[in-house]
Amino acid sequence: MMKVPKGTRDYKPEEEIVRQEVISIAVKHFKANGASPIATPVFEMRSLLQRNDQYGEETKLIYNLEDQGGEELSLRYDQTVPFARFLGMNRLSDFKRYQVATVYRRDQPSAAKGRYREFYQADYDFAGQSRLMLADSECMKIMDDIFRELNIGEFTNKFNHKVLLTGILEVCKVPADKFKTVCSSIDKLDKQPLAEVCAELVKVKNIPEEAVDSLKGFISLRTDNPEMPNGELLEALLAKAEGNENIIKGVEELRRLLKYCEGCHFGSRITFDPSLARGLDYYTGVIYETVITRWPFEAKDGKKKKSSKDDNVGSVAAGGRYDGLVKSISGYDVPCVGFSLGIERIFRLIERRNEALGIPPRRSDVDVFIIASASPDKLEDLEVPQMLLRYELQKVGLNTGYSCKPKLNIVRLFDRCEKDGVPLIVILGEEEYSRKMVKIRDVKARQDEEIALDDVLKKVLERLGR
Amino acid sequence: MMKVPKGTRDYKPEEEIVRQEVISIAVKHFKANGASPIATPVFEMRSLLQRNDQYGEETKLIYNLEDQGGEELSLRYDQTVPFARFLGMNRLSDFKRYQVATVYRRDQPSAAKGRYREFYQADYDFAGQSRLMLADSECMKIMDDIFRELNIGEFTNKFNHKVLLTGILEVCKVPADKFKTVCSSIDKLDKQPLAEVCAELVKVKNIPEEAVDSLKGFISLRTDNPEMPNGELLEALLAKAEGNENIIKGVEELRRLLKYCEGCHFGSRITFDPSLARGLDYYTGVIYETVITRWPFEAKDGKKKKSSKDDNVGSVAAGGRYDGLVKSISGYDVPCVGFSLGIERIFRLIERRNEALGIPPRRSDVDVFIIASASPDKLEDLEVPQMLLRYELQKVGLNTGYSCKPKLNIVRLFDRCEKDGVPLIVILGEEEYSRKMVKIRDVKARQDEEIALDDVLKKVLERLGR
Numbered sequence: 013m014m015k016v017p018k019g020t021r022d023y024k025p026e027e028e029i030v031r032q033e034v035i036s037i038a039v040k041h042f043k044a045n046g047a048s049p050i051a052t053p054v055f056e057m058r059s060l061l062q063r064n065d066q067y068g069e070e071t072k073l074i075y076n077l078e079d080q081g082g083e084e085l086s087l088r089y090d091q092t093v094p095f096a097r098f099l100g101m102n103r104l105s106d107f108k109r110y111q112v113a114t115v116y117r118r119d120q121p122s123a124a125k126g127r128y129r130e131f132y133q134a135d136y137d138f139a140g141q142s143r144l145m146l147a148d149s150e151c152m153k154i155m156d157d158i159f160r161e162l163n164i165g166e167f168t169n170k171f172n173h174k175v176l177l178t179g180i181l182e183v184c185k186v187p188a189d190k191f192k193t194v195c196s197s198i199d200k201l202d203k204q205p206l207a208e209v210c211a212e213l214v215k216v217k218n219i220p221e222e223a224v225d226s227l228k229g230f231i232s233l234r235t236d237n238p239e240m241p242n243g244e245l246l247e248a249l250l251a252k253a254e255g256n257e258n259i260i261k262g263v264e265e266l267r268r269l270l271k272y273c274e275g276c277h278f279g280s281r282i283t284f285d286p287s288l289a290r291g292l293d294y295y296t297g298v299i300y301e302t303v304i305t306r307w308p309f310e311a312k313d314g315k316k317k318k319s320s321k322d323d324n325v326g327s328v329a330a331g332g333r334y335d336g337l338v339k340s341i342s343g344y345d346v347p348c349v350g351f352s353l354g355i356e357r358i359f360r361l362i363e364r365r366n367e368a369l370g371i372p373p374r375r376s377d378v379d380v381f382i383i384a385s386a387s388p389d390k391l392e393d394l395e396v397p398q399m400l401l402r403y404e405l406q407k408v409g410l411n412t413g414y415s416c417k418p419k420l421n422i423v424r425l426f427d428r429c430e431k432d433g434v435p436l437i438v439i440l441g442e443e444e445y446s447r448k449m450v451k452i453r454d455v456k457a458r459q460d461e462e463i464a465l466d467d468v469l470k471k472v473l474e475r476l477g478r
Numbered sequence: 479m480m481k482v483p484k485g486t487r488d489y490k491p492e493e494e495i496v497r498q499e500v501i502s503i504a505v506k507h508f509k510a511n512g513a514s515p516i517a518t519p520v521f522e523m524r525s526l527l528q529r530n531d532q533y534g535e536e537t538k539l540i541y542n543l544e545d546q547g548g549e550e551l552s553l554r555y556d557q558t559v560p561f562a563r564f565l566g567m568n569r570l571s572d573f574k575r576y577q578v579a580t581v582y583r584r585d586q587p588s589a590a591k592g593r594y595r596e597f598y599q600a601d602y603d604f605a606g607q608s609r610l611m612l613a614d615s616e617c618m619k620i621m622d623d624i625f626r627e628l629n630i631g632e633f634t635n636k637f638n639h640k641v642l643l644t645g646i647l648e649v650c651k652v653p654a655d656k657f658k659t660v661c662s663s664i665d666k667l668d669k670q671p672l673a674e675v676c677a678e679l680v681k682v683k684n685i686p687e688e689a690v691d692s693l694k695g696f697i698s699l700r701t702d703n704p705e706m707p708n709g710e711l712l713e714a715l716l717a718k719a720e721g722n723e724n725i726i727k728g729v730e731e732l733r734r735l736l737k738y739c740e741g742c743h744f745g746s747r748i749t750f751d752p753s754l755a756r757g758l759d760y761y762t763g764v765i766y767e768t769v770i771t772r773w774p775f776e777a778k779d780g781k782k783k784k785s786s787k788d789d790n791v792g793s794v795a796a797g798g799r800y801d802g803l804v805k806s807i808s809g810y811d812v813p814c815v816g817f818s819l820g821i822e823r824i825f826r827l828i829e830r831r832n833e834a835l836g837i838p839p840r841r842s843d844v845d846v847f848i849i850a851s852a853s854p855d856k857l858e859d860l861e862v863p864q865m866l867l868r869y870e871l872q873k874v875g876l877n878t879g880y881s882c883k884p885k886l887n888i889v890r891l892f893d894r895c896e897k898d899g900v901p902l903i904v905i906l907g908e909e910e911y912s913r914k915m916v917k918i919r920d921v922k923a924r925q926d927e928e929i930a931l932d933d934v935l936k937k938v939l940e941r942l943g944r
Contacts (some may be wrong), residue, residue, distance in 0.1 A: 025514030046879035048491030076544040146882040275862035396741035406510040413512035416612040
């Protein structure tokens with residue numbers, strides 16, 4: 013029996029082509045903002061990854077390598093800890109990097125939800141001191157640019173602030189040693205109703221009812237006021253701050269963030285939400301998460317796809333400021349801010365969009381397919397001319413296809429080109445070739461034209477509109 | 479102590495940028511020839527990889543994952559076996575694919591020789607029936623195209639044929655059960671003198687002296703006749719064939735291969751060498767290996783770099799026909815031919831070339847760096863204009879840099895741009911900005927010009943020659 017390991021997948025050409033397009037859009041925007049690429053190994057020293065202070069409960073999901081008489085190694089869980097190690101080893105203090113690579117988690121996989129054990133992430137991070145909110149707002153701008161170009165529905169970038177959240181818990185008199193567990197309950201609000209989360213806080217986590225009641229007043233601010241501008245919501249929250257210094261500091265920083273986002277005209281696609289509480293422990297400042305808010309693509313036949321849990325893809329990108337992580341890992345102190353794109357989820361949405369719009373999958377990027385056609389005993393003589401023609405077209409940057417099958421079924425090749433979306437075919441026929449002519453075929457229109465062999469390059473470029 | 483695992487490395491930006499350029503050149507030629515991309519997981523079922531018939535002795539170099547209560551998994555050793563699995567699972571019979579990814583070997587690493595335990599390979603393979611030598615010669619053509627574009631010295635593509643080699647061993651009366659071990663001795667000829675290899679055959683491997691003597695006559699044919707055209711060498715070998723059917727069949731196929739290579743005008747960069755005996759057991763037909771034959775790049779100061787073992791990089795690409803592998807793995811019978819580029823070695827050669835030519839390393843692809851310059855209390859007011867200017871430039875495809883450090887040292891930023899090879903700087907000064915003017919600086923010439931803010935985009939594009 014042949015299979016791939018549980019929770020992993022092969023990318024077939026039609027999938028890999030989409031994935032590479034997503035990556036190239038992300039990389040374009042990373043580079044546009046001056047980021048440099050790095051690459052780190054797929055495994056790290058186990059001692060670097062297996063520390064409870066960075067991944068918490070998730071540590072158990074890390075893949076270990078067998079001890080084969082060498083070092084103890086584990087597969088990377090994310091690209092953030094390797095980046096922190098890289099920064100520490102190279103003592104970098106003003107460095108923007110991007111990295112696109114696979115990460116590994118021994119989680120319960122669910123292909124339907126696009127959740128795998130091996131999956132791609134595209135990360136952007138800035139390491140170094142930043143004037144207040146400058147690098148942070150830049151991250152949100154890049155996320156905005158990427159999702160506008162990806163065209164996978166309306167989206168918003170929800171944001172909050174870890175210090176602000178701490179202030180809220182303080183004001184609500186949540187016991188300090190319960191902050192972490194309360195945050196992880198709040199984090200479920202995108203999947204669970206508020207009442208359930210509050211019940212859990214009281215019954216399972218033993219938070220005093222009064223604390224939960226006042227907490228409710230804060231974390232439901234956005235759902236209670238869905239249309240309120242971010243600035244007003246910030247001020248409404250401040251009005252409930254009772255002079256708490258953490259809330260005051262958080263609001264001040266977020267005001268500045270808003271100013272920059274609005275100054276750059278994407279302020280309408282960001283949403284301040286005081287209930288956003290991203291899981292990972294290492295965040296220290298602004299946190300954010302891009303979510304798709306409206307899915308405008310419907311199948312051509314007008315049928316609406318059955319709504320299912322599968323439709324709720326959750327966040328498609330997330331990140332925040334993590335000022336202490338590098339120091340805790342390497343002893344070298346440099347503040348950081350960044351984000352990570354969930355390539356796999358984005359990729360599924362693009363597939364769904366293309367399906368809805370009737371865009372056929374592409375299996376290759378062939379511009380011109382070349383067929384040599386002759387009686388079996390003469391075919392060999394056409395091989396070199398066919399090759400030379402292909403190489404002539406390749407020289408100007410065209411992608412060429414041909415079949416080297418022993419027996420050619422021309423009708424089948426036509427079909428295949430049609431299915432694969434190849435626009436043009438050039439047919440090098442024995443008889444035509446003897447007259448220095450070839451046929452050129454428009455695949456979609458199913459129309460042939462005889463042209464001079466010498467004109468092929470010119471005609472092909474013309475037909476392709478290049 | 480922080481470190482990366484033994485035999486692995488981080489790619490810093492100046493390295494990763496070079497690596498990505500190498501990959502993009504390879505991928506361009508793969509696509510030009512109609513190949514489709516696929517991606518397979520970094521680990522496979524251990525039962526797929528740990529079979530002695532495909533990797534032989536090398537099987538012990540495979541990295542295993544710990545059994546953490548799931549399946550038994552191992553990291554891929556190459557991309558060929560995963561491709562064979564992919565073909566079997568998808569029953570493909572006419573499929574060209576390329577894949578660029580890391581592979582893993584617990585070998586003795588040697589950074590000086592560019593030998594790592596995790597390294598990148600770029601593979602091209604064609605699965606399916608091919609008219610005689612058509613797909614094979616295409617592979618050699620693609621290798622030729624790639625190395626011409628890479629510009630890392632003169633090279634040749636050595637080729638031989640597994641069946642021909644078998645015939646030679648038969649004619650020389652090497653005992654049939656010794657074929658494998660004799661081939662692995664012959665394979666050392668690029669590192670060891672012929673006399674040593676022959677001595678090993680007689681003394682260590684107990685091959686009869688007469689057999690080794692006649693073998694010597696065959697495998698030294700190329701070294702004895704370095705300038706002889708491939709076609710003549712083939713005929714010279716045939717003259718010694720004593721009617722052996724395998725030699726006759728091998729020569730016939732290679733004649734056809736030569737015809738196609740010469741027809742496509744790269745016949746002068748291929749070398750028939752009957753002593754080429756590539757290690758892996760699974761090859762069944764043509765085998766080839768690209769080697770750098772002359773290194774024309776010398777340091778500017780005229781000093782020749784000390785010659786060292788390091789200089790001998792061996793082969794930079796290799797491959798061949800493997801018709802039985804997919805069937806032996808999956809039961810599904812499809813013939814294959816392909817090759818693999820040693821990205822790491824190519825990458826080291828490019829670094830050496832650039833060093834010799836005095837080409838400075840690039841750490842980013844920034845076209846324009848933007849500096850906002852104002853007294854500390856006014857800096858905040860320039861942030862939004864600076865952002866808007868950057869985004870305006872990004873919209874036309876330019877990569878922009880800026881610093882968000884709390885205190886800007888402008889002279890230092892000039893230095894950094896010079897070192898990083900950034901061509902232009904735009905300075906948004908407090909006073910100039912109040913007059914709707916900015917300064918534009920040619921980094922290399924160290925010259926500033928004051929221009930109208932509205933003209934920045936136009937001027938920048940002009941200066942960059944876009």
